[in-house]
Amino acid sequence: MILQQLTKEIERRRTFAIISHPDAGKTTLTEKLLLYGGAIQIAGAVKSNKIKKTATSDWMEIERQRGISVATSVMGFEYKDLNINILDTPGHQDFAEDTFRTLTAVDSVIVVIDVAKGVEPQTEKLVKVCRMRKTPIIVFINKLDRPGKDGFELLDEVEQKLDLKVTPLSWPINMGPGFKGVYNIFEKNLYLFEANKQRVEEGLSFDDVHDPELEKLIGDDAGLLREELTLIDGVYPDFEREAYLNGSICPVFFGSALNNFGVKELLDCFIQIAPTPIGRNSEERHVAPEEEAFSGFVFKIHANMDPNHRDRIAFLRIVSGKFERNKPYHHVRLDRKLKFSNPTAFMAQKKSVVDEAYPGDIVGLYDAGNFKIGDTLTEGELLHYKGIPSFSPELFRYVENADPLKSKQLAKGIDQLMDEGVAQLFTGKATGRKIIGTVGALQFEVIQYRLLHEYGASCRYEPITLHKTAWITSDNKAMLDDFKARKASFLAYDKEGRDVFLADSPYSLQTAMEKYPDIKFYFTSEF
Numbered sequence: 001m002i003l004q005q006l007t008k009e010i011e012r013r014r015t016f017a018i019i020s021h022p023d024a025g026k027t028t029l030t031e032k033l034l035l036y037g038g039a040i041q042i043a044g045a046v047k048s049n050k051i052k053k054t055a056t057s058d059w060m061e062i063e064r065q066r067g068i069s070v071a072t073s074v075m076g077f078e079y080k081d082l083n084i085n086i087l088d089t090p091g092h093q094d095f096a097e098d099t100f101r102t103l104t105a106v107d108s109v110i111v112v113i114d115v116a117k118g119v120e121p122q123t124e125k126l127v128k129v130c131r132m133r134k135t136p137i138i139v140f141i142n143k144l145d146r147p148g149k150d151g152f153e154l155l156d157e158v159e160q161k162l163d164l165k166v167t168p169l170s171w172p173i174n175m176g177p178g179f180k181g182v183y184n185i186f187e188k189n190l191y192l193f194e195a196n197k198q199r200v201e202e203g204l205s206f207d208d209v210h211d212p213e214l215e216k217l218i219g220d221d222a223g224l225l226r227e228e229l230t231l232i233d234g235v236y237p238d239f240e241r242e243a244y245l246n247g248s249i250c251p252v253f254f255g256s257a258l259n260n261f262g263v264k265e266l267l268d269c270f271i272q273i274a275p276t277p278i279g280r281n282s283e284e285r286h287v288a289p290e291e292e293a294f295s296g297f298v299f300k301i302h303a304n305m306d307p308n309h310r311d312r313i314a315f316l317r318i319v320s321g322k323f324e325r326n327k328p329y330h331h332v333r334l335d336r337k338l339k340f341s342n343p344t345a346f347m348a349q350k351k352s353v354v355d356e357a358y359p360g361d362i363v364g365l366y367d368a369g370n371f372k373i374g375d376t377l378t379e380g381e382l383l384h385y386k387g388i389p390s391f392s393p394e395l396f397r398y399v400e401n402a403d404p405l406k407s408k409q410l411a412k413g414i415d416q417l418m419d420e421g422v423a424q425l426f427t428g429k430a431t432g433r434k435i436i437g438t439v440g441a442l443q444f445e446v447i448q449y450r451l452l453h454e455y456g457a458s459c460r461y462e463p464i465t466l467h468k469t470a471w472i473t474s475d476n477k478a479m480l481d482d483f484k485a486r487k488a489s490f491l492a493y494d495k496e497g498r499d500v501f502l503a504d505s506p507y508s509l510q511t512a513m514e515k516y517p518d519i520k521f522y523f524t525s526e527f
């Protein structure tokens with residue numbers, strides 16, 4: 001009975017993220033999807049949480065955006081009796097690590113591509129992470145109401161730049177001012193374009209595109225559409241759900257999010273083909289969602305906006321079993337029981353306390369500093385979920401205390417911000433100086449601002465000549481000791497106390513690797 005209920009709940013859930021290069025239309029598409037779920041009533045209700053390029057030096061703006069991004073971190077809605085969770089991902093590349101971590105908590109993704117711009121760099125990076133994890137991908141080519149690249153050229157670009165095999169499930173009839181609509185290959189329907197659709201009708205059934213009716217509807221474009229569909233049939237593989245689910249083929253849709261065109265078809269296909277919540281690998285074993293015992297992992301931590309409360313929200317993805325309010329769970333890293341009296345679910349922009357949650361759901365746990373990204377909660381079993389590791393940062397600075405009376409606050413602030421995954425901290429072995437490493441320049445200023453506003457601590461940065469950090473291990477103790485003795489001034493340890501080599505140039509890294517062949521140099525923290 002319990003298992004039956006659990007299976008039923010799992011089958012009702014779809015948890016995914018929309019990813020794109022900034023400005024491709026992620027926010028617009030999210031909003032339109034929420035409209036279908038009735039989660040919001042009016043367009044414009046979902047504020048973009050992207051940090052606009054023009055606002056990168058406006059810290060109040062970042063704080064405001066951070067507030068919005070708590071509300072839109074997870075947007076749940078119901079559609080055709082399914083519980084759909086959209087996880088938001090920051091578009092700004094300086095927050096790419098945040099997005100990588102969010103991708104560990106979803107079961108599939110929709111990639112939005114701008115028809116005129118094609119595949120852009122941020123899309124390439126994010127899709128690479130999805131490919132590593134074999135996450136099923138659907139591509140939505142957006143802004144067909146504007147002139148753009150030819151459909152076949154775009155499919156080629158997706159195949160080449162994203163290294164994905166594609167199969168179009170819809171096909172545009174013209175684009176830009178002459179855009180007439182799309183033929184839905186998946187459902188064999190024709191949808192005629194109308195700007196700003198408020199009401200969405202079913203498509204016109206068109207099993208046989210050779211039907212002369214087609215001329216009546218789209219005029220001379222009928223011939224070209226037939227030719228292109230024949231070409232598609234010959235060139236691209238038939239859609240097979242299995243291949244999509246194991247990440248080896250990705251269906252492509254065309255539409256215009258702004259005009260609410262092609263969005264319903266995308267959603268209707270998505271709910272048919274997208275995976276239900278899937279299990280996750282832990283260091284110990286694979287855990288299936290249908291397992292009765294609850295387990296989950298923290299993939300994101302968000303500081304509360306209210307500076308009077310040092311609360312944070314830890315976002316937990318439920319992997320298996322049923323999560324219940326007020327039930328004690330085992331915090332594996334701390335080896336402690338914790339219970340949660342106010343776990344939060346996110347339905348669109350409303351937050352509400354939940355009594356129970358199921359695999360695929362994300363719950364927000366109020367946290368006074370117990371959680372780090374990657375922490376696992378279970379009913380007692382010792383499981384450690386594998387996530388996306390931290391990557392060796394790209395930018396480094398020494399961080400110094402600028403207010404000697406506030407050194408405790410500074411230490412605590414830095415500690416907690418690192419737990420949130422804002423940046424990585426290294427401590428020089430010889431000097432004891434603290435080094436902050438980030439993936440984007442923006443984080444340095446975010447850290448400085450937040451230390452001051454949330455912890456009352458002041459810091460200043462000093463430059464450091466550092467090319468890369470590498471975690472080091474070796475089975476050859478003599479060689480490791482020799483390396484450590486000779487490179488003493490280039491050694492540090494990370495927050496977990498692991499040895500890190502500070503390479504000041506590509507040359508010194510290369511020579512160290514050549515001279516010490518028994519030492520392993522790692523550029524991600526998971527080894």
Ligand code: G4P
Pocket residue numbers: 020021022023024025026027028029048050091142143144145146255256257258259
């Ligand atoms: P993002 O979250 O991926 O960064 O993109 P967002 O949805 O904010 O969209 C970026 C811009 O592209 C917005 O215009 C949005 O209105 C526009 N857009 C989205 N979908 C379409 C579409 O199908 N057709 C056309 N023509 N435009 C589209 P903006 O001027 O930057 O912002 P706003 O002032 O309209 O909010």
